[in-house]
Amino acid sequence: MLLDEIARTSAAVAATSARLRKIEALASCLRRLEPAEVPAAVAYLSGELPHARIGIGWAALRELPPPAPVPSLTVLDVDRTLRRVGETTGPGSQASRRRELADLFARATEDEQRFLRRLLLGDLRQGALEGVMVEAIARAAEAPSSDVRRAAMLAGDLGAVAAAAIAAGRSGLADFRLTLLRPLQPMLAQTAETLAEAFARVGPAAVEWKLDGARLQVHRLGDEVRAFTRNLADVTRRVPEVVEAVQSLPVEAIILDGEVIALRPDERPSPFQVTMSRFGSKAGRAVPLAPFFFDCLHLDGDDLLDLPARERFAVLAARVPETVRVPRLETADAAEAERFLDDVLARGHEGVMVKSLDAPYEAGRRGGSWLKVKRAHTLDLVVLAAEWGHGRRQGRLSNLHLGARDPETGGFVMLGKTFKGMTDEMLAWQTRRLQELEVRRDAHTVYVRPELVVEVAFDGVQQSSRYPGGVALRFARVKSYREDKAAGEADTIETVRALQAARP
Numbered sequence: 001m002l003l004d005e006i007a008r009t010s011a012a013v014a015a016t017s018a019r020l021r022k023i024e025a026l027a028s029c030l031r032r033l034e035p036a037e038v039p040a041a042v043a044y045l046s047g048e049l050p051h052a053r054i055g056i057g058w059a060a061l062r063e064l065p066p067p068a069p070v071p072s073l074t075v076l077d078v079d080r081t082l083r084r085v086g087e088t089t090g091p092g093s094q095a096s097r098r099r100e101l102a103d104l105f106a107r108a109t110e111d112e113q114r115f116l117r118r119l120l121l122g123d124l125r126q127g128a129l130e131g132v133m134v135e136a137i138a139r140a141a142e143a144p145s146s147d148v149r150r151a152a153m154l155a156g157d158l159g160a161v162a163a164a165a166i167a168a169g170r171s172g173l174a175d176f177r178l179t180l181l182r183p184l185q186p187m188l189a190q191t192a193e194t195l196a197e198a199f200a201r202v203g204p205a206a207v208e209w210k211l212d213g214a215r216l217q218v219h220r221l222g223d224e225v226r227a228f229t230r231n232l233a234d235v236t237r238r239v240p241e242v243v244e245a246v247q248s249l250p251v252e253a254i255i256l257d258g259e260v261i262a263l264r265p266d267e268r269p270s271p272f273q274v275t276m277s278r279f280g281s282k283a284g285r286a287v288p289l290a291p292f293f294f295d296c297l298h299l300d301g302d303d304l305l306d307l308p309a310r311e312r313f314a315v316l317a318a319r320v321p322e323t324v325r326v327p328r329l330e331t332a333d334a335a336e337a338e339r340f341l342d343d344v345l346a347r348g349h350e351g352v353m354v355k356s357l358d359a360p361y362e363a364g365r366r367g368g369s370w371l372k373v374k375r376a377h378t379l380d381l382v383v384l385a386a387e388w389g390h391g392r393r394q395g396r397l398s399n400l401h402l403g404a405r406d407p408e409t410g411g412f413v414m415l416g417k418t419f420k421g422m423t424d425e426m427l428a429w430q431t432r433r434l435q436e437l438e439v440r441r442d443a444h445t446v447y448v449r450p451e452l453v454v455e456v457a458f459d460g461v462q463q464s465s466r467y468p469g470g471v472a473l474r475f476a477r478v479k480s481y482r483e484d485k486a487a488g489e490a491d492t493i494e495t496v497r498a499l500q501a502a503r504p
Helices: 003-015 019-031 035-045 075-087 093-106 110-120 130-141 145-155 158-168 195-202 240-247 272-277 309-319 334-346 424-436 493-501
Strands: 188-191 205-210 214-221 224-229 253-261 290-299 328-331 351-356 366-373 377-388 397-406 411-418 438-441 445-448 453-458 460-463 471-474 477-481
Touching: 003 019, 003 035, 003 075, 003 110, 019 035, 019 130, 019 158, 035 075, 035 130, 035 158, 075 093, 093 110, 130 145, 130 158, 145 158, 195 205, 195 334, 195 351, 195 366, 205 309, 205 334, 214 240, 214 290, 224 240, 240 253, 240 290, 272 460, 290 309, 328 334, 334 351, 377 411, 377 424, 377 493, 397 424, 397 453, 397 493, 411 471, 424 438, 424 445, 424 477, 453 471, 460 493, 471 493
Parallel strands: 188 366
Antiparallel strands: 205 328, 205 351, 214 224, 214 253, 253 290, 351 366, 377 397, 377 445, 377 453, 397 411, 438 445, 453 477, 460 471
């Protein structure tokens, strides 16, 4: 298949907000693919690469050759080229990578160049999220979407699942099973504002510490142990203390889900960035990591995914020492859970997870049987700019640049961006209002007079070299606009820095 067809399908998906139309457009494209093209095409249509990022940024794509007049690039041409670029290292590699990219873009039409540029920069937001793609694969293969979803969660590779489904239908999906030493997609959680809301949805429940660490899935088969991040990257060499802890268990085969976190000598959590430093460096054990497991997915030949949580938790408690398990309370009493949450926060952790005791492990799903509850901070900040949206937000100003007031200079210090928490009504209103405050714009961003105050909820403050104030908000989302407040009443950068300094 020509890349042109992928680019046109992507544009068609981006142009509609209707989920069923997105699914049909994707399914129609998938049906026309050759088997070898399916994994790469599925990834491209999902806005991703079917392999690791290849380190291409704006600088490498700044000067491109003129576009080709007619389409000739195939999906496999692109896949082979990008893989070569990613694998090119050593002396002279930069020049070689630039030549490969220049040759690729010289063969691409204007529409294909635009598609490739956005794909490589991670900016291809056309609304083909994994849930939509799963439905499209199911429709193209004439297979139940539940079968596609389960195969994807077990394989951890939607492209491979799509290839099997389109080639052999439902029978091809049956070959995907839980396999030791091969990661599966982690189960994810939804959010509840309060414990009362969480218990109304899933109680009685297990209430667990929510750690601000790194998600880790650990497999053991005999003496071999492998550890994977939430993105399914193999980080076994970087977590030797976790490997040793799992090797010491009285089991032959096990798959555990949990978190690792860097703790201070007083057992309080280090900042998230300290934990993550272990995965981006060769620091060895310079930053010790403590594992805390909260689920067991396989034990000595038995898959446990479909068991209710209370049974999986019982297996976990029987085989894994309390010292490496996440502390848990099972209760139907929201008041008791509130006391548990108070204790968790006093210890410096970020909140709790509330989990249904009856639910299976829904790998790869953000199901309603796991709910996270955190007591968020809020700040009144000033909107400094906004970026044009993509997908269903096309044509609307979406991603807000947020600033805190600096009393010393009379200006504002940027703390980060967010597009979360906005309703369609809010998006429409802010698009009109921000253009009234516009002072200049470029291709992607409208810069505004700093007059509009917005209340922002966030989970914490972290150090950041990206922003001039040296700090940034974690998981910021808009609560509401405060038209009753002037910019001079916004919170100051000192307030934000004090929150970071006061972090337990």
